[in-house]
Amino acid sequence: MEHIRQFDWCSSRPDTYFISESDIDNSVTEKILRNKFFDPLISSDSEDDSKPKEKINWDEIFKKKKNDKLHRTVVPGFHPVPPFPKLSSLNGQQHYQLLKVLCAQNPDILPGEFIGRPSKQDHRIFEELKEAYAKEQKEFKDWAKTMWTSNHCVRALRPKPPIELVYDAEFKVAAHRLESFPKNYSLAAQIPLESANANCELVHEKVLIKVNNSSLPQIEIPDMSSRVYILNPYPAPEPCSKHPCRFTLPNESSMSILPLTEVQRELAQYAADNGAQYIASEEALRCLVEVGRRWLLALSVCQVMSMDGTPVPVVVLDSEFALQREAAPARTLAAFRRLLEHALVPPLEVKQANNKSEPAPTNKQAASTKQATNGADDMDDSDEDDDHLVIDTDDLPNTTDEQTAMETECSEENDEEEGSKHCEKGSKENDKSSKEKTTDAHNTSFDNSFDFFNCTCRDTFDKPPLRSYKKWKVVNKGTNDKYSIIVHTPHRAKGPGGEVVMEAVPEYQLELGASELPPHTVRSQALALMLRKNASILNVRIDSATGEIVTTEAVYHEDFVKEHSDVVASVSSRLFTALDQLQGLLPGHYVLQHELAHGNNAILYRPVPGGDGLTLNFECATLADADEAKSVRAPPTISPALLPIHKYRRILPCAFTPYPNQLPREPRRPATRQKTPPQAIKWPKRKGKKKKNNNNSNNN
Structure with a gap:
């Protein structure tokens, strides 16, 4: 047993090492305890309390969890399948091949829905089937007109409450604008608005006041990946007593407080100074070329002095207005224009544009204001002109009592000199306080007397749009006659390629297709492009029922x-x-009126005391036509414009469906009930037996 070693397993070394604070901080247990679990992907070793840590909101992550199986493409203006009366003359494959060509021409229509690029064969088939497709378009348009008179015209007669709210507010502002105009008018003449043999040209002469595109707000065109609505809360405008016209004169930088008649006189003087015979707003000129709807224009002929000192007449054409409530389609269009601008132009862009448009004080103005302030500081208060005598009957008894009290206090003083000084000081303070009271009372009474002219449009209105002034010449090439006119044009927004003119197009038959723009609207857009440089028209089709933007072109x-x-x-x-x-x-002052019954003519009214022709009596609650259904009797024309719903359903625009399952099903016939079997035949009783029974009863 000598070769076996013995070990004392219970022996232990003396504990000579104690844990320090640094060891505890670097221990694994301490790191686990210090871990706040902001991000589980970061280990405990890499965490540092001194560095800010990004918090992960797990609730939002789980809420935004996308399920690819339930993901669907957003189709703007989606409606149920209409009741097609028959199948298309083109089959489904031909519809798809022609859709390839149309989608290649319109790549912005529903980009989330994939349709392949057209091949050469698709283009060849498109040319071959063009005649058959045109024939079917004609049949489809005729069927769409029958659908309008039977079902869809009701949509145009029932505008939404936000539309009525915006229209009523704009109507009141226009009525307040014309308060300074005469009230009674009589018929003066009938003016033609079109000449058959006129060969004319609009020639630009010079720019009087220019508006840079950099000072305009940037428009935000929606990408249509989500639904965009324009029926949003809108700050309804209110009539302003201080700014009745809400117009900025060409020689001023702020809104004018003059009434409409004086504003027109100032515009006439500006036109005469620049050698023009007419001055008109863009809205007035657009009305002159729109003969497909009713309108009223305020017109004035002002006698002003020309540059050489001779009086010359200048014709001033003002904006459009209405005396009574217009038809439902006109109200919808007017409200959609305002709501569309409010929806596509961000408020921040409008605010920045307004800040840019505010004129900065020039060096001369700054020097004059500085000199005025310095002069006011150097003025002597002891000047006799500044020490005005003010008599205030309300404060007179109080001041006399105070003065007598001060005099008695002064008499009780032992030192007469000190008493006299105190009396003089007290009397000066009383005079000063009485002056302050009287001036404050005078200012308050002045403010109360002019409270009617305080601005009430500061919170509800944005600033009026910037206006450019350009001089044009309208020349008749046949007779060589020419007229000089100054046109002031409002500029509201800009896009990627320059200025943008937004045009709202209400749609009432989206399940059938897009409506065609009327001829008078096309002429109005042509004039808007002629008056601007490097501008574009943004046609926005809007679902009239929901206010959803369908397409932007x-x-x-x-x-x-x-x-x-x-x-x-x-x-x-x-x-x-x-x-x-x-x-x-x-x-x-005159009024120019156009009705649908006038054709290509307009009626001119002149002011006459007690005239019975026309009265400027604004009634927003009274309809212009007692029968509002007259305005929707003419059905809109369906155009072959591509819509997102066509691409989604693989159906050509302005064509019937090629799929039999989309035709309306025939109503089921009621189940034939089995007829009850006839009752058993009952044989009639014998007559003899009946008589025998009667005899027996008589004997008894």
Whole structure:
């Protein structure tokens, strides 16, 4: 057993090492305890309390969890399948091949829905089936008109409450604008708005006041990946007593407080200074070329002094207004224009544009204000002109009592000199306090007397849009007659390629297709592009039932001229005809009215005391037509424009469906009930037996 070693397993070394604070901080247990579990992907060793840690909101992550199986493409303006009366003459494969060509021409329509690029064979089939497709379009348009008269016209007669709210607010503002105009008018003349043989041209002469695109707010065109609505809360405008016209004169930088008649006189003087015979707003000129709807224009002929000192008449054309409540489609269109601008132009952009448009004080103005302040500081308060005598009967008894009290205190003093000093000091303080009271009372009474002219549009209105002033010349090439006109144009927003003019297009038959723009709207858009440089028209189709934006289409000047070359030529001739008829009017205020029954003519009214022709009596609650259904009797024309619903359903626009399962099912016939079997035949009783029974009863 000598070779076996013995070990004392219970022996232990003396504990000579004690744990320090640094060891505890670096221990694994301490690191686990210090871990706040902000991010489980970060280990405990890499955490440092001194560095800010990003918190992960797990609730939002789980809420935004996307389920690919339930994900669907958003289709703007989606409606149920209409009751097609028959199948299309083209099969489903032909519809798909023609859709390839249309989708390649319109890549912005529903980009989330994939349709392949067209091949050469698809283009060849598109040309071959063009005649058959055009024939089917004609049949489809006729069927759409029957659907309008039976079902869809009701949609146009029932505008939403937000639409009515915006229209009523704009109506009140326009009525307040015309308060300074005469009230009674009589018929003066009938003016033609179109000449058959006029060959005219609109020539630009010079820019009087320019508006840079950098000072305009940037528009946000929606990408249509989600639904966008324009029926949002809108700050309804209110009539302002201080700014009745809400207009900035060309020589001023702030809104004018003058009434409409004085504003027109200032505009006439500005036109005479620049050698023009007419001055008009863009809205007035657009009304002159729109003969497909009713409108009223305020017109004035002002006698002003020209540059050489001779009096000259200048015709001023003002904005459009209405005396009574318009038809439902007109109210919807007017409200959609305001709501569309409010939805596409961010408020932050408008605020920044307003800050840019505010004129900075020039060096001369700053020097004059500085000199005025320095002069005010150097003025002597002891000047006799500044020490005005003010008599206030209300404060007179109080001041006399205070003065007598001060005099008695002064008499009780032992030192007469000190007493006299105290009396003089007290009397000066009393005079000063009485002056302050009287001036405060005077200021408050002044403010109360002019409270009617305080601004009430500061919170509800944005600033009016910037306006450019350009001088144009309307020339008749046949007779060589010409008229000079200054047009002031509002500029509201800009896009990636320049200025943008937004045009709202209400849609009432989206399940059938897009409506075609009326001819008078096309002429109005042509004039808007002619008056601007490097501008585009943004046609926004809006679902009238929900206010949802369906499509946005930007049309530039070059493309517009190629498509509507005849319309551009007719605009100049219409303007020349209207301006030629307004020559020779006497100075005064007039009203130009156009109704649908007037055709290509307008009625001019002149002011007459007690006239029975026209009265400026604004009634927003009274309809212009007692039968509002007259405005929707003419159905809109369906156009072959591609919509997202066409691409989603693989159906050509303005065509019937090629799929039999989309046809309306025939109503089921009621189940034939089995007829009850006839009752058993009952044989009649014998007559003899019946008589025998009767005899027996008689014997008894």
